[in-house]
Amino acid sequence: MCDSKKTNASLESQTFFTKWASRSLILLLLIAASAWLDRIKDRWYVFDPAELNVLAQAAITSSPNDTAGMIQHIVTNLTSTYPANHVKINVNASDITEYLSIFGTPLGTEGHTGMHPADDDFNILVGEQWAFSPGQLEMEQYTPDMVHYLPRGAAKQYKMHEGCFALEYARGWIPLMMPFGFVDTFTSTLDFVMLYRTIKVTLREMSRNLFVGKI
Ligand SMILES: *[C@@H]1O[C@H](CO)[C@@H](O)[C@H](O)[C@H]1NC(C)=O
Ligand SMILES: *[C@@H]1O[C@H](CO)[C@@H](O)[C@H](O)[C@H]1NC(C)=O
Ligand SMILES: *[C@@H]1O[C@H](CO)[C@@H](O)[C@H](O)[C@H]1NC(C)=O
DSSP: OHHHHHHHHHHHHHHHHHHHHHHHHHHHHHHHHHHHHHHHGGGGOOOOHHHHHHHHHHHHHHSTTOHHHHHHHHHHHHHHHSOTTTOOOOTTOOOSSEEEEEEEESSOEEEEOOOOSEEEEEEEEEEOEEEEOTTOSSOEEEOTTOEEEEOTTOOOEEEEOSOEEEEEEEEEOGGGGHHHHHHHIIIIIOOHHHHHHHHHHHHHHHHHHHHTTOO
């Protein structure tokens, strides 16, 4: 009787050990896989931040004081430069490792940039964007033709003082940025119609891009 108790206990501690050993192994494999994916993610990038900056400047020059004209210039250029079987560009486009959008408002907005797992190039087209990092006494000021570069993991307070529009290009792990955009629907705006539209368009564009092999 004593013996069988002892065997039971050692059996139990053995299963306990095997369980935790295999869990640790899975965790290690996940970490290794993430690190590997992170190192090779560049191979999926289509756009080049410097080229996009040249394009943003050309758009400003070709349509001064005309936001719609600038956007049209950018869209026409991108759709003719990048064939549809390479990357699906849409006015509402997105895929998993790159994200390109015209971001802006004619009213002005202010907030936290969010801390994202992606590098972000903000090419100002119209208006001004101001920014500030903790510790700074003076604000950073970005005007048309300038790029506000926010490296991955960095965060600032930003303000589009009056109206401002920009060509935004993010590269990195885009799906991990999405909770930032969605969470305030639940805590504040309750605009579920917009949430539904955003998710629908994002998933559609991500799958259209995956379908042509654009990760
Ligand atoms: C797109 O814009 C770039 C930068 O302005 C320019 O060099 C290129 O020729 C344009 N391509 C097309 C197809 O318009
Ligand atoms: C653009 O708008 C600014 C300010 O309203 C004005 O000073 C400038 O002359 C305008 N430029 C063109 C090309 O219309
Ligand atoms: C972009 O989104 C808007 C709003 O949902 C929609 O009306 C428009 O058709 C979309 N554009 C494209 C090209 O899908």
